[in-house]
Amino acid sequence: MEMSKWECTVCGWIYDPTVGDPTQGIQPGTPFDELPESWVCPECGAPKDMFEELG
Amino acid sequence: MRFLVAGGGVAGVTAAQRLRTAAPNAAVTLLDAESVPYYLRPGLIDVIAGRKTLSAITPFSRGWFRDHEIDYRLAASVTELDLIRRGVKLDSGDRFTYDRLLLALGAEAACPRFPGAPRAELFTLRSALDANEIVARAALSRHAVVVGGGWLGLETARALQTRGLRVAVVEREPRLLPRQLDDEGSAVLASVLGRFGIALHAGVAGLELVGRGPLDSVVLSTGERLPAELAVVAAGIRCRSTLPAQAGLDVARGVRVDAFVNTSDCSVFAAGDVAEWEGRVYGTVAAAREQGMVAAANMHERGSAEYRGTIPSNRLKVLGVDLVCAGDTQPEGGPLTEHRFSDREVGSYRKLVLYPDGRIAGSVALGAGAVEFGALVDRPEPVGDPEALLLG
Ligand SMILES: Cc1cc2nc3c(=O)[nH]c(=O)nc-3n(C[C@H](O)[C@H](O)[C@H](O)COP(=O)(O)OP(=O)(O)OC[C@H]3O[C@@H](n4cnc5c(N)ncnc54)[C@H](O)[C@@H]3O)c2cc1C
Ligand SMILES: [Zn+2]
Numbered sequence: 001m002e003m004s005k006w007e008c009t010v011c012g013w014i015y016d017p018t019v020g021d022p023t024q025g026i027q028p029g030t031p032f033d034e035l036p037e038s039w040v041c042p043e044c045g046a047p048k049d050m051f052e053e054l055g
Numbered sequence: 056m057r058f059l060v061a062g063g064g065v066a067g068v069t070a071a072q073r074l075r076t077a078a079p080n081a082a083v084t085l086l087d088a089e090s091v092p093y094y095l096r097p098g099l100i101d102v103i104a105g106r107k108t109l110s111a112i113t114p115f116s117r118g119w120f121r122d123h124e125i126d127y128r129l130a131a132s133v134t135e136l137d138l139i140r141r142g143v144k145l146d147s148g149d150r151f152t153y154d155r156l157l158l159a160l161g162a163e164a165a166c167p168r169f170p171g172a173p174r175a176e177l178f179t180l181r182s183a184l185d186a187n188e189i190v191a192r193a194a195l196s197r198h199a200v201v202v203g204g205g206w207l208g209l210e211t212a213r214a215l216q217t218r219g220l221r222v223a224v225v226e227r228e229p230r231l232l233p234r235q236l237d238d239e240g241s242a243v244l245a246s247v248l249g250r251f252g253i254a255l256h257a258g259v260a261g262l263e264l265v266g267r268g269p270l271d272s273v274v275l276s277t278g279e280r281l282p283a284e285l286a287v288v289a290a291g292i293r294c295r296s297t298l299p300a301q302a303g304l305d306v307a308r309g310v311r312v313d314a315f316v317n318t319s320d321c322s323v324f325a326a327g328d329v330a331e332w333e334g335r336v337y338g339t340v341a342a343a344r345e346q347g348m349v350a351a352a353n354m355h356e357r358g359s360a361e362y363r364g365t366i367p368s369n370r371l372k373v374l375g376v377d378l379v380c381a382g383d384t385q386p387e388g389g390p391l392t393e394h395r396f397s398d399r400e401v402g403s404y405r406k407l408v409l410y411p412d413g414r415i416a417g418s419v420a421l422g423a424g425a426v427e428f429g430a431l432v433d434r435p436e437p438v439g440d441p442e443a444l445l446l447g
Pocket of ligand 1 (some may be wrong): 326
């Protein structure tokens with residue numbers, strides 16, 4: 001199954017699991033659900049619960 | 056151990072959270088001058104556009120800080136810092152002492168002097184209060200002028216236009232986003248502005264705010280008169296370093312910090328827009344967060360974390376359009392060659408900068424497909440046919 005992308009509702013930054021987030025040590029291939037609770041949007045600092053799944 | 060954090064923006068909040076986790080028994084106090092709890096500053100653009108309320112960009116309630124045992128004080132502006140007694144004084148007269156202090160005071164918007172200013176209808180944008188005042192004035196205005204064609208100025212212009220105002224952008228430099236774009240790239244972005252009905256006036260040496268009583272127009276040094284009942288200046292930032300300088304800390308543009316984000320006083324650290332590291336003030340959320348984390352680690356355990364700089368993101372969204380810049384994008388002479396593709400009509404721009412052997416030194420992509428192009432050129436092998444790559 002393809003992992004879904006999630007969008008920051010504050011700044012529009014998109015988390016793409018195939019890319020991960022090298023700025024916070026997140027390896028490519030990490031699904032959004034498995035991001036640590038301390039992870040935040042690298043662009044604006046929004047926490048995980050301010051993201052929405054892209055359909 | 057008493058940890059005191061002065062300034063509750065992203066640097067201060069990140070540090071307070073980290074200190075809380077690292078030292079469960081220590082006292083963590085977070086002071087902020089504003090009267091509303093921590094919000095995500097980049098979201099203010101949407102507040103101005105009328106798309107979001109302040110609460111929609113507020114990630115934690117005051118209760119959240121209470122639950123995490125962070126002593127969070129709002130409307131608590133630090134007015135004095137005493138390095139010898141290790142204490143601060145607030146505007147209310149209250150005093151706090153510390154074992155370790157983090158200065159996370161951020162920056163304020165720079166506002167160059169113009170003839171006819173200051174006046175009540177001229178604003179800068181930094182805080183929720185600024186955003187509310189701009190929104191209130193916008194409700195009484197039909198025309199706005201935004202001074203400054205950098206990222207913040209363009210986003211502010213677009214937000215005001217979304218509200219229904221007629222907006223013009225005035226820029227002193229001959230082009231937009233001078234650090235990221237060359238003349239042609241800037242022209243493509245200007246055509247995107249134009250499509251929204253936003254006029255661009257670039258290369259403007261000076262301006263004057265005019266109007267008997269309230270503002271009614273902005274007159275450019277070219278003689279042109281732009282109607283405006285509202286003006287917003289977006290001309291960069293100035294570190295809030297006056298208080299630290301008065302206290303005797305080493306200050307250049309910002310409060311100078313070493314690799315441990317330690318200031319010239321061993322009990323005082325600095326992070327975010329107030330801090331200057333290796334001559335640099337980043338002015339970004341990512342750098343403020345990273346410095347806040349390093350500060351917290353070293354306040355808890357001296358020497359435990361080193362700051363090595365923040366890699367600036369090569370992705371920017373401006374006016375809803377993707378802009379991806381990487382490497383050396385503006386070679387001045389020398390052996391590098393430039394290849395461009397541009398379509399002002401559709402608002403698309405691509406640029407490749409190549410070494411003589413065809414390897415990519417830098418790239419710029421604006422508009423649809425920019426992210427894909429950015430990924431495509433992110434490779435070490437030489438480019439055989441740059442024109443083909445540009446056209447995708
Ligand atoms: C509209 C807007 C949009 C932006 N968008 C982006 C973006 O998309 N991406 C990005 O990376 N960056 C963006 N930025 C820049 C980003 O917001 C800053 O780099 C970031 O907020 C810096 O964080 P900080 O904690 O250092 O400072 P600040 O966020 O400025 O926080 C400092 C805090 O200290 C408080 N304070 C000041 N003086 C005192 C005092 N004497 N006593 C007590 N408290 C005090 C202030 O009230 C403030 O709450 C944007 C900025 C603005 C204004
Ligand atoms: Zn975000």
